Amino acid sequence: MRLSTVILPIHRWAEGQKIWRQAEELGFHAAYTYDHLSWRSFRESPWFGSVPTLTAAACATERIRLGTLVTSPNFRHPVTLAKELITLDDVSGGRVTLGVGAGGTGFDATALGQEAWSPKERADRFGEFLPLLDELLREDATTRDGAYYSAVEARNIPGCVQTPRVPFYVAAAGPRGMRLAAEYGQGWVTYGDPKGPAEVPAEQAPGVIAGQLAKLAAACEQRGRDVGELEKVLLQGSTAERPLQSVDAFVDWAGTYQELGITELVVHWPVPDSIFANDLAVFERIATEGLQQLS
16 A cells, blocks of 8 residues: 655745655655645635646655646646646656546636536546547547547657556546546546535445445456556545544554555645644654554
8 A cells, every 4th residue: 555645736836845845755655736726715825736836846856756636627628738747747757647537516617717517518528538638648649529629630749758658547436437447547536425524424434435446346347457457546635534633543544445445545735724734743653654554
């Protein structure tokens, strides 16, 4: 099992770069950031762009993997996103992972002036977005005419450092998303029950993940793929569980999900006076000692 972190893009870089370097020094496998234009309780606070932040982080670090959790079609187009990812993969020396999903109804879902998409339209768009992005990152030139996304002689030379392209970690809970994860993903991402923490008691959260893992396995079997090929990534912070309160709480939480088959845990870097407020000293101990205490 691996342990990674999410660093929100809320810091001016003079301070933010220190956190990304510290994440590497603490031994995290990867450091991700949210790919949003704004987010919930941070809507009226500083919030910087994900790709420039990750590019700066790539220059400030040497080993840690970097990525988004998660990018979506809400304000992205596959053609321009592919060019940014190829550049970021080059700058980082092949350390990029793209967390990607269908998106939701957050504050940036209508930032470009569009009407809010229905769940069906989000799924339809994602079903076109992901295959086109896959092709753009694999091929020197791509032409495709879609209902939502098209490319005309879109050039992507020299391509990704990683071959055949940067890894996709597909966030999915429904059947269509699971099928896309099985077909295109090198990993699968969950944050728990999409209904949210208010609807699912902490003791029921592992059962939700177990059910999702079963659906992922079924989607992989239907695709003729071994589910063991995919990383299974759990993003902490959207359930009623509180694994960052102490090292012991983390070890219990991590052990539960390790037994279920989760291969990577992602915890939020503490942000004071927010829903992600946690003791930084405890967080650092979790980073350096937590996984070592799993039996």
